[in-house]
Amino acid sequence: MESYVYDKKLAPLLGSKPFFAFIGEHFESAEELKHLKEVLLDLFRGEVVENLNLAGVDRIYVCTAISPTTVYMMHCALRLKRSGTSIPRMELVEVGPSMDLVVRRHRLPAESLKKEAMKTAEHAKKMKNVTKDPVQGKLGKVYMPDQQVGKLTLSNDIKGLKRERREAKKNQDSKKQKVNPE
Numbered sequence: 352m353e354s355y356v357y358d359k360k361l362a363p364l365l366g367s368k369p370f371f372a373f374i375g376e377h378f379e380s381a382e383e384l385k386h387l388k389e390v391l392l393d394l395f396r397g398e399v400v401e402n403l404n405l406a407g408v409d410r411i412y413v414c415t416a417i418s419p420t421t422v423y424m425m426h427c428a429l430r431l432k433r434s435g436t437s438i439p440r441m442e443l444v445e446v447g448p449s450m451d452l453v454v455r456r457h458r459l460p461a462e463s464l465k466k467e468a469m470k471t472a473e474h475a476k477k478m479k480n481v482t483k484d485p486v487q488g489k490l491g492k493v494y495m496p497d498q499q500v501g502k503l504t505l506s507n508d509i510k511g512l513k514r515e516r517r518e519a520k521k522n523q524d525s526k527k528q529k530v531n532p533e
Contacts, residue, residue, distance in 0.1 A: 361428035361446055367409050369395055370429070375416025383454040384416055406431070411443065425449040 371392065377384045391414065408429055415423045426447030434440040460468070480492040 358444075361409070361430065361444055367407060368397055368400070368403070370408050370411040371395070372411060372413045373416070374413065377416035377419050378414075381416075381419040382459060383420060383457045384422065386457065386459070387422065387452070387454060388414075405439070410446070413443070420454045422452040422454075423449070424452055 373388055375384075378388050379385070391412075395412070411427050411429050413425045413427060415425075417423055425445060426449065427443040428446045430442040430444055431439040432442055459465075480494070482490050484490055
């Protein structure tokens with residue numbers, strides 16, 4: 352590692368994601384290299400992201416398939432240079448160990464075992480109007496149509512209405528007594 356001379360500003364940052372470039376048709380045709388590609392990507396996967404900022408990509412692993420069993424792997428830093436366009440020009444600077452990988456022992460799993468190992472959890476259907484809250488747990492909203500109070504028929508034997516009538520009658524009687532002081 353110390354034999355590589357490069358600007359120390361190009362050292363990988365903590366939490367940065369490596370970029371992988373697989374060069375060669377053998378990565379698509381040879382089963383051994385297909386498997387090696389999957390293993391390398393799984394090994395360096397890290398956190399899955401949807402969008403990627405170009406300034407956040409600071410290192411790249413270049414894997415070149417020389418033959419159906421041999422891969423040359425280089426670790427490079429990505430230096431962004433100014434260009435006349437909005438997309439910067441990229442330059443590769445070798446910063447780490449380079450190695451020749453040779454696939455010698457390779458045994459593919461049985462198809463049923465591979466299929467079972469590659470299963471992913473099925474996403475449950477999203478329930479409408481249900482949210483999860485870490486404090487209160489599962490919360491749901493219930494749809495209630497607007498109540499049309501104006502169209503409701505009220506019977507005359509409701510206690511609240513009787514009380515209102517009595518109070519209104521008392522108020523009228525008291526007003527009459529104040530108007531006619533006999």
